[in-house]
Amino acid sequence: MQVTVDVKGEDDVEVDAGADATYADLLSAVDLSPHEVTVLVDGRPVPEDQPVNVDHVTVLRLVKGG
């Protein structure tokens, strides 16, 4: 399944996700760690270890500085 990974602040990336792919796998494909971002589906975060069942996710970084 082709999944569009919309990393805010960067270009969208099309990822070819296998049947057993998890959201962590999507992040790995775009060189991000689950520790530094949240993956949103329909406006809510999804657990990184869950299987991917959508064709579009939004990825937002946690930002620390102030």
Place this chain on the structure above:
Amino acid sequence: MSDLNLDATQLDRYSRHVIMDEVGPGGQAALLDASVLVVGAGGLGAPVLQYLAAAGVGRLGIADDDVVERSNLQRQVVHADADVGRPKVDSAREFVEALNPDVAVDTHQTRVDRDTVSDLVDDHDVVVDASDNFATRYLLNDACVLADTPLCHGAIYKFEGQATTVPAGGAPCYRCLFPEPPEPGTVPDCATTGVLGVLPGTIGAVQATEAVKLVTGIGDPLHGRMFTYDAADLSADEVPYRANPDCPVCGDDPVDSVASQTYQETCVVSE
């Protein structure tokens, strides 16, 4: 001041607000009546304080445990070279008082923690998160949600900025978007990666805008929307997010106090 009677000096000072249909004397009176707590008098806190003071917010609380360092001066515009080594709350207070004598300033030279946060939050109408660490950020989110006090959040990293506003009572809140803080050391900070000096000016101005809107009831706050900004290509975007019924703070079975929670490196809310 609890009525619309602005004196002649105030009518002059705030004339560009007073003549606006959307603000008017009533909105200006609301600003003069309002109290806003700004947590952090650094990069974000500086422009927040400047604009809230200029707007005539009647009482500003400033909380920060730090002293001014020379490396702060590239972006923290309420502090001056002569302030190096002084508590940030002192130089921030002097800046505000010099800018607008209508504004009363309460300073708190302390790191906001779970023992002090409730009293601080309860004493203000709006809280602005201008902090630089996740422990304070999650603590403020939780305390504000539990106190039904709106929170204007902001954060910066290199060229990127974020801002959102948590409504009174949450739903959604910051934890609905970022349920748990990251593992220590996994997210860089400005001290290690740097930050464009003008970036906090942009994001801090957004936070101040939100605070003014909340006080005056103007416009649509950033509820359920994370505003994102990239100074490198001068682009802005927003990410919609929804309340999470499993949120430990504003969900269906929320905690009732921050007192028993941990807000250090991991900021975990225990179930």
